[in-house]
Amino acid sequence: MSPDSELPTPAQSGITTASTATDGQASLYSTSSPPETSAQIAGHLLQQCRNLLAEVDALQGLLAQRLRNPQLVEVRQFRSNVTAELRMLEKLEQQVRDASGDNGSRDSDGGGGGGDDASEQAQQTPEVEMRLLHALRSSNLPFYQAVWKIARGSCTGLIALGKRFYWDGETKRSERAAVEGRGKKQPNKDKRKSVFVDIIADDGEEWVKVSTISESRLLFEMAKKGWERESDEDEGTGSEGEGGRTILQNFDGDGEDSDEDDELELIKLARDLKRAADATRVRYRHPRLRVVIPKIEEGNVPEIDDILREMRSYGIKIECQESLSGDPTTANLARLLPQPFKRFTPxxxxxxxxxxxxxxxxxxxxxxxxxxxxxxxxxxxxxxxxxxxxxxxxxxxxxxxxxxxxxxxxxxxxxxxxxxxxxxxxxxxxxxxxxxxxxxxxxxxxxxxxxxxxxxxxxxxxxxxxxxxxxxxxxxxxxxxxxxxxxxxxxxxxxxxxxxxxxxxxxxxxxxxxxxxxxxxxxxxxxxxxxxxxxxxxxxxxxxxxxxxxxxxxxxxxxxx
The missing domain is CATH 3.40.50.1010 (5'-nuclease)
Structure with a gap:
């Protein structure tokens, strides 16, 4: 596997960590109330992870059946990460069972959370239960579910579930090489001058980035890094004159050498996506950019709306909770197949x-x-x-x-x-x-x-x-x-x-x-x-x-x- 084909865990990719979005562990496919005890959460996550893995396997089977070269669509590393998450959840589920004193055999299908939840929890100390809850709620599964849901529900012509792109002018390569699977990461590539894209769709012409950050987490980050929302009517300053409002940023300048420690991750993401897209052409065109933030509802918090407006200023399409609709599980997997003939003339x-x-x-x-x-x-x-x-x-x-x-x-x-x-x-x-x-x-x-x-x-x-x-x-x-x-x-x-x-x-x-x-x-x-x-x-x-x-x-x- 090329290093450029790596699919980092959400913790490695910045703002898309599942741990920043632990507002309940209900599946992104489900509207039911989230489970509460460690046994319930473990069983729930295990089932959801197995469901996700089955759907990815179905896609791989379709690729093998329909494409001359199934490897042109890179989903192996995504599947590997989901498989690793499944193993981690199985271990946590066993720890839940051990802590509750239930060492009985599992069901033949490996399902978790068996037995009477109330009696199990009664035998656990609060400290152990809290530790297990924290571990389960830090699962990366919600992020992987979000990526899959968005890919299946709104994308066509899938090329990869995860690929890194660089904007270093001396070492950049064309998307054509990346799509054909011949691009290899060169030793002189600076990872700091790159962005990891979660979904490459529309036969390479669209890049989609997913962030599972929640409103509360984003507001906390804004407060921590000193971002404020003020009126510029009195001072006569501000960005874009957007209704007399401005976003104050705690970093100086736009150069690559600027100190970005106090920069909001979403803004940094937007800028990095734009840099990488400007350094890449797919059939002579720069790829279109889309960022999907399923846990943010636009129009609720003015400060967050300002952030979204700033991201759009980079030419990026921003989709929030209210723009996502429908059940992706009903979408035909065939729509994800590459569409190499879409530009064919009569x-x-x-x-x-x-x-x-x-x-x-x-x-x-x-x-x-x-x-x-x-x-x-x-x-x-x-x-x-x-x-x-x-x-x-x-x-x-x-x-x-x-x-x-x-x-x-x-x-x-x-x-x-x-x-x-x-x-x-x-x-x-x-x-x-x-x-x-x-x-x-x-x-x-x-x-x-x-x-x-x-x-x-x-x-x-x-x-x-x-x-x-x-x-x-x-x-x-x-x-x-x-x-x-x-x-x-x-x-x-x-x-x-x-x-x-x-x-x-x-x-x-x-x-x-x-x-x-x-x-x-x-x-x-x-x-x-x-x-x-x-x-x-x-x-x-x-x-x-x-x-x-x-x-x-x-x-x-x-x-x-």
């Missing part, structure tokens, strides 16, 4: 790399024999294909019923490769997919039928073939002449081969989503844009969707490169 621009993958024998033969002349890369692809067929699990779902086009350069290059090293079946699939002779007069249904005859996987009837070939260069030249592309486009074009220029630049000028497995070019374009952004936060590159893997032609022999 027509997709298909790169040469995926055209080859679609016609390759490796994509259509379920039990491809590993022949001696196969390159080791092909042997690896055969093993991957056995586990997760590329077409049925990724490419055909991605293409759906979208119209499909490719540039003349991509089609020519693909056909040249197939003609040179392709097998007979790979050549026939190419002719069918592109609508070339002898299939140029076939209707759509006939093409699907002919393609199905050459595949051991069911070919979707809605797959839009033949793929239409378009003239790219004239369209690109016209867009440049009309200044439809930003100036950085010339710099990007310098680093592209003729075929990549036609594919990616055509997708850019037409606004079409380009589907490809050429991750190197995609990153090269992103890096060039970031290097030449020159303060233009709205600058975006072409729409690109990268397939995690590709397929070579089976005709490729061992000595070819």
């Amino acid at each position: 027509t997709l621009n298909v790169d040469c790399t995926l055209l080859l993958a679609i016609v390759s024998d490796l994509s259509h033969v379920k039990d491809m024999p590993p022949l001696p002349n196969f390159h080791k890369a092909i042997l690896r692809q055969i093993e991957v294909e056995k586990q997760q067929p590329l077409l049925s699990t990724e490419l055909w779902p991605a293409m759906g019923e979208h119209n499909l086009i490719c540039t003349k350069e991509a089609a020519t290059r693909m056909c040249d490769i197939v003609e040179t090293i392709g097998t007979a079946t790979e050549k026939t699939r190419t002719q069918i997919m592109m609508g070339d002779a002898p299939y140029d007069h076939c209707d759509h249904n006939t093409l699907i039928q002919k393609f199905q005859e050459l595949s051991e996987h069911p070919v979707p009837t809605g797959w839009k073939i033949p793929i239409r070939v378009v003239e790219a260069q004239s369209v690109i030249d016209a867009a440049k002449a009309q200044d439809k592309l930003p100036s950085v486009a010339d710099e990007i074009a310098k680093g592209l081969s003729d075929i990549n220029h036609s594919v990616f630049m055509y997708g850019w000028v037409t606004g079409l989503m380009t589907v490809s497995s050429n991750r190197t070019i995609d990153r090269q374009i992103e890096a060039t844009i970031e290097k030449n952004r020159q303060g233009n936060n709205d600058l975006e590159g072409p729409l690109v969707w990268i397939c995690d893997t590709a397929r070579s032609l089976a005709g490729k022999d061992k000595d070819r490169r």
